[in-house]
Amino acid sequence: MAAVSALTAATVALVGLAAPAHAADPVLRDLAAAKGIYYGTAVTSSKLSGTYGAVTGAQFDSITPANEMKWGTVEPNRGSFNWAGADRVVDFAEANGQQVRGHTLVWHSQMPNWLANGSFSNTELRTIMTDHVTTEVTRYKGRIDHWDVVNEPLNEDGTMRGSKFYNQLGESYIADAFRAARAADPAAKLYINDYNTDGTGPKSNGMYSLVQRLKAQGVPIDGVGFQGHLILGQVPATLQANLQRFADLGVEVAITELDIRMTLPATDAKLAQQKTEFKAVTNACLAVARCEGVTVWGFTDSDSWIPDVFPGEGAATPYDAGFQPKPAYYGIAEALGWTGDGGGGDPTPTTGCAVTYAVQSQWNTGFTANVTVRNTGTSPVNGWTLRWTWPSGQSVTQAWNATVTQSGAQATAVNAAHNAAIAPGGSATFGFNGAWSGGNTAPGAFTLNGAACAVALS
Numbered sequence: 001m002a003a004v005s006a007l008t009a010a011t012v013a014l015v016g017l018a019a020p021a022h023a024a025d026p027v028l029r030d031l032a033a034a035k036g037i038y039y040g041t042a043v044t045s046s047k048l049s050g051t052y053g054a055v056t057g058a059q060f061d062s063i064t065p066a067n068e069m070k071w072g073t074v075e076p077n078r079g080s081f082n083w084a085g086a087d088r089v090v091d092f093a094e095a096n097g098q099q100v101r102g103h104t105l106v107w108h109s110q111m112p113n114w115l116a117n118g119s120f121s122n123t124e125l126r127t128i129m130t131d132h133v134t135t136e137v138t139r140y141k142g143r144i145d146h147w148d149v150v151n152e153p154l155n156e157d158g159t160m161r162g163s164k165f166y167n168q169l170g171e172s173y174i175a176d177a178f179r180a181a182r183a184a185d186p187a188a189k190l191y192i193n194d195y196n197t198d199g200t201g202p203k204s205n206g207m208y209s210l211v212q213r214l215k216a217q218g219v220p221i222d223g224v225g226f227q228g229h230l231i232l233g234q235v236p237a238t239l240q241a242n243l244q245r246f247a248d249l250g251v252e253v254a255i256t257e258l259d260i261r262m263t264l265p266a267t268d269a270k271l272a273q274q275k276t277e278f279k280a281v282t283n284a285c286l287a288v289a290r291c292e293g294v295t296v297w298g299f300t301d302s303d304s305w306i307p308d309v310f311p312g313e314g315a316a317t318p319y320d321a322g323f324q325p326k327p328a329y330y331g332i333a334e335a336l337g338w339t340g341d342g343g344g345g346d347p348t349p350t351t352g353c354a355v356t357y358a359v360q361s362q363w364n365t366g367f368t369a370n371v372t373v374r375n376t377g378t379s380p381v382n383g384w385t386l387r388w389t390w391p392s393g394q395s396v397t398q399a400w401n402a403t404v405t406q407s408g409a410q411a412t413a414v415n416a417a418h419n420a421a422i423a424p425g426g427s428a429t430f431g432f433n434g435a436w437s438g439g440n441t442a443p444g445a446f447t448l449n450g451a452a453c454a455v456a457l458s
């Protein structure tokens with residue numbers, strides 16, 4: 001096919017992203033995959049673009065919508081559904097080769113008013129609940145890997161929480177919710193999920209007994225989620241043993257909402273301790289064969305629920321509010337086997353990258369593009385992986401000077417042997433042929449070894 005337009009390669013102004021990149025930083029999703037677990041984050045759907053989207057896609061291989069799949073969001077008025085935010089999260093995950101944890105189907109909190117304040121007979125309430133489970137799970141059938149079917153069913157003393165569902169229907173509401181979810185998507189792993197069950201104690205014992213009862217009744221439960229909303233200096237020493245005793249019941253386990261909050265201001269000493277504790281929690285999961293993965297409840301301090309709910313506390317996540325990796329991030333990476341620079345928790349921000357993306361020629365179904373990766377830092381890059389997400393359905397068909405693969409809309413370019421090393425100030429260039437239809441919008445964000453790069457389009 002003849003080229004119909006040769007676009008000039010005049011570079012437009014550099015668009016700097018907010019986050020200076022640390023090109024030598026490890027990629028949590030790759031390290032986790034090599035260890036046989038996933039590493040996930042809760043996300044806010046409206047933020048999934050720019051640097052937030054780039055880091056989410058580059059670093060994590062599972063995402064959980066923090067609010068978008070809750071009953072109050074998806075069915076604010078009875079029979080009237082709002083799937084926009086949930087759809088955005090699932091679409092983003094598929095474009096970035098990520099799993100989704102669906103959160104959550106039946107919960108005493110964030111219910112719509114019509115449900116929370118409505119009066120229903122027991123039979124009607126049971127049908128409302130199972131219909132809701134069926135509708136939501138069916139909508140995303142085949143696209144959700146894990147569902148938090150029932151969330152936070154317990155009191156602190158391990159007895160059943162007096163929710164609307166429990167008060168009217170008794171404990172059988174849990175079995176009914178799981179059975180409806182299994183019928184709607186037999187492939188999804190079905191979890192029960194709670195907080196303050198991370199270490200052994202009365203609440204964890206209550207969960208243990210509940211799971212035993214559900215298993216004895218043949219309820220289709222696959223896993224137990226431990227939220228992991230922890231406090232600096234108070235990570236339970238029994239975490240690993242506790243995960244193991246649940247695994248021994250014949251269920252999988254996961255840390256589903258990890259954050260470790262501290263009293264502000266964050267000091268170097270507190271951040272160093274937090275690093276040790278993120279590492280310990282990750283290690284606890286790795287030590288339990290049936291622990292499937294860890295999800296942090298927001299990866300950046302600018303997307304954390306903590307300051308809203310615990311005034312004076314915060315800094316609970318692995319990235320600061322400016323998308324800089326904190327020592328905690330390196331603690332996670334170390335637990336996952338990373339041994340690179342920065343492991344001391346005090347990385348020197350002397351690395352950075354800028355990407356120039358240039359379409360050289362384009363014809364009715366295809367195009368040729370060149371990509372130049374520049375090391376704008378002062379430390380050498382030794383081996384690189386560049387990731388981006390296609391905005392309009394493009395795909396790479398053939399590449400040179402790099403190996404390019406694609407999963408969904410996410411493209412991954414890995415250096416060739418001859419251009420693996422990029423000296424400070426130096427650059428590496430590769431090219432490819434791609435296919436497009438409908439539109440050929442340039443990618444808006446790139447990550448180099450998991451860190452966001454400044455972007456220039458030409």
Ligand code: G3I
Nearest residue numbers: 042066067103104109110151195227229257297304305309
């Ligand atoms: O969207 C509205 C916005 O329009 C309004 O201006 C603003 C004013 O307060 O509120 C916004 O909604 C907030 C919502 O988060 C989205 O940001 C709600 O007030 C707020 O209550 C809600 O908090 C969520 C919380 O669950 C509710 O209990 C947090 O984001 C979410 O992270 C948190 O997640 C829970 C898990 O689902 C279960 N485990 C505990 C965890 C932490 O509480």
